[in-house]
Amino acid sequence: MDRTSAMETYVSVVEPGSFSAAAKRLKLGQPAVSKSIAQLEERLGVRLLLRSTRALTPTDAGRRFYEHARRAIEEADLAEHVARDASTGLSGVLRVSAAVTFAVAGKCCRCID
Numbered sequence: 105m106d107r108t109s110a111m112e113t114y115v116s117v118v119e120p121g122s123f124s125a126a127a128k129r130l131k132l133g134q135p136a137v138s139k140s141i142a143q144l145e146e147r148l149g150v151r152l153l154l155r156s157t158r159a160l161t162p163t164d165a166g167r168r169f170y171e172h173a174r175r176a177i178e179e180a181d182l183a184e185h186v187a188r189d190a191s192t193g194l195s196g197v198l199r200v201s202a203a204v205t206f207a208v209a210g211k212c213c214r215c216i217d
Contacts (some may be wrong), residue, residue: 108176108177108180109140110140110143110144110147111144111173111176111177112130112173112177113126113130113137113140113141113144114140114141114144114152114169114170114173115170115173115174115177116129116130116137117137117141117153117160118153118162118166118170121159121160121161122160123137123138123141123160141153148165148169150163150165151163151165151166152165152166152169153166
């Protein structure tokens with residue numbers, strides 16, 4: 105799993121506080137979500153979540169990682185949105201003000217007496 109996907113998975117786990125809820129949100133199986141978090145913790149070399157039978161709580165490192173990951177995901181989403189908007193081109197009404205001599209129908213400025 106790539107870095108961005110791992111961050112999105114982690115954020116999806118922390119927000120509801122549940123692997124199952126994150127799995128539903130991401131349309132993945134719960135074991136895949138759990139494995140992704142384990143791989144992320146291994147890659148970072150730090151425990152991000154404290155797991156118990158009743159609760160899932162981020163560690164101090166996990167809370168800090170969550171805040172940065174959430175912002176990074178928001179920035180990536182914004183970058184995609186900006187890129188998509190740039191490709192649509194300009195649209196809307198263009199109003200032009202000009203002297204009456206330029207507004208004579210069917211004649212250019214050289215043809216006006």
